Amino acid sequence: xxxxxxxxxxxxxxxxxxxxxxxxxxxxxxxxxxxxxxxxxxxxxxxxxxxxxxxxxxxxxxxxxxxxxxxxxxxxxxxxxxxxxxxxxxxxxxxxxxxxxxxxxxxxxxxxxxxxxxxxxxxxxxxxxxxxxxxxx
Numbered sequence: 812x813x814x815x816x817x818x819x820x821x822x823x824x825x826x827x828x829x830x831x832x833x834x835x836x837x838x839x840x841x842x843x844x845x846x847x848x849x850x851x852x853x854x855x856x857x858x859x860x861x862x863x864x865x866x867x868x869x870x871x872x873x874x875x876x877x878x879x880x881x882x883x884x885x886x887x888x889x890x891x892x893x894x895x896x897x898x899x900x901x902x903x904x905x906x907x908x909x910x911x912x913x914x915x916x917x918x919x920x921x922x923x924x925x926x927x928x929x930x931x932x933x934x935x936x937x938x939x940x941x942x943x944x945x946x947x948x
């Protein structure tokens with residue numbers, strides 16, 4: 812098993828058997844999450860590494876982190892506890908991020924930005940990931 816920023820990848824080498832499809836699914840989901848981090852960091856003019864700051868950081872970094880956590884949950888179905896672990900936050904902080912983003916989506920400009928990023932990263936757009944909703948279960 813290999814651990815990387817809050818995610819576990821079972822390699823089958825002493826960590827249990829994992830089918831090729833499951834490993835590919837995990838890797839594809841991780842790739843889409845990296846895309847989300849990239850697009851959000853670009854929209855907020857920050858470095859992707861800043862999502863992982865131990866402190867809150869400046870307001871624009873905290874807002875960007877809230878958005879990427881929101882997209883991880885809404886677009887990819889990643890569990891709150893897994894998102895919290897990945898970004899070094901408490902589950903209640905992640906839940907607060909979801910509410911903050913939902914409240915901000917009343918702003919038409921912000922909602923358009925979120926929608927555009929969601930379309931770019933969506934698993935529905937990935938022809939090799941037709942069973943995307945099953946992955947999050």
